[in-house]
Amino acid sequence: MASYHIRQFQERDYKEVVDLFSMGMEEHIPATFRHLLKLPRTLLLLTGVPLTIVLVSGSLLLAVVCIIILLLFLWFLAGQPWKHHVSMCLQTDMADITKSYLSVSGAGFWVAESGGQVVGSVAARPVKDPPLGRKQLQLFRLSVSSQHRGQGIAKALVRTVLQFARDQGYSDVVLETSVIQQGAVSLYESMGFQRTGLFLLDGIVGRVVDFFVFRFTYPLPFAQEPKL
Template sequence: MAPYHIRKYQESDCKTVVALFCLGMEEHIPATFRHMLKLPRTLLLLLGVPLTLLLATGSWFLTIMSTLILLVFLRLLANYPWKIIEINCLRTELADISKSYSVPGSCYWVAESGGQVVGTVSALPVGDPPLGKKQLQLLHLVVAVEHRGQGIAKALVRTLLQFARVEGYNEVIIETTIMQDRAQVLYQAMGFQETGRSFETIIWRILAIPKIHLLHRLPSAQEKGL
């Protein structure tokens, strides 16, 4: 197990950071597909359409082909929302990471092991926080598959939380999904609490994948003195 250290993002990291982000998005697609196949409405579709065709035409060929076409369609549908997120991020904040994270109170970190970037996490201030709150949003927590289980993700989150304390933030927020179950366990173990769920778009509602909102409250200077 090679040692790792966490440092701030540099321009030379760009290609690897973007590649890690894209791999992280792609990783959720198979789990989303499996999740869809377990939904009652999906099972009804996969059974109802082929059976209707069989009864209407008597053709087993059409029945089998319709099942295959439906499976291909569902696989593409599972791919769609993650690709949309990927494209949007690559066109906005990840198009120029240094510029996007030059905002005061923001930062982008990488975990390096053996001279290679193997993990990332970033933080941006929330533009319109609740009254009296100063919130930081955790984004892009990714660790390369072959380097998981080494405590890198936890170390990256700790780094971000320490940054938030130093910068005077009251709260750190995260938006994740039920597909990111390992991340949820990590966040909750580190003091994040679920504050609600919502569906960002109609596609997420169709897929029955809610966005999970998590929050970590940071003690104020007064509370620390108590």
């Protein structure tokens, strides 16, 4: 098993981090496609339209071509939430990681390095409008290279954020992940995160794909007790 260590992000890591993040998001397209195929409205579409074509035209070949076209369209549709997410991130916080995280008080961005390569990353920033009486840190951009999974890197990156939150006196670490990302859901639950919300992704594609997102919370004791 290859060794790794976790350190703070440096500017020279930028391309590797972006590539890692982008590829990680695209890996979820097949699972989203399978999820889409299981929806009742999708099954109705894949059976109803070809059957109608056969009844109207009498052409089985035309019906088969129609099914292929529909499947290609569904694959395209399955990729849209992830491609939009990557595009949005690269235009916002990940356009300048140093400015978005390292220059922000109470925020951070870390990478896991193995063999001189970046094989994992995670980020965290303060929640702008936390619930009254809470000081919350939100975990973002957790990614691990597919070739380096199963080594505990994802857990180590999450623990890095949790320890940072304790040191900074946060009361909670919060995050959001989709129902499609079952590996991430299992990871967070195994580490003690609690499901605290569920919502449908905004936009037409989110509604068509039934793209639901979980909110998770990890409560922390305050790092510093108030002095009497």
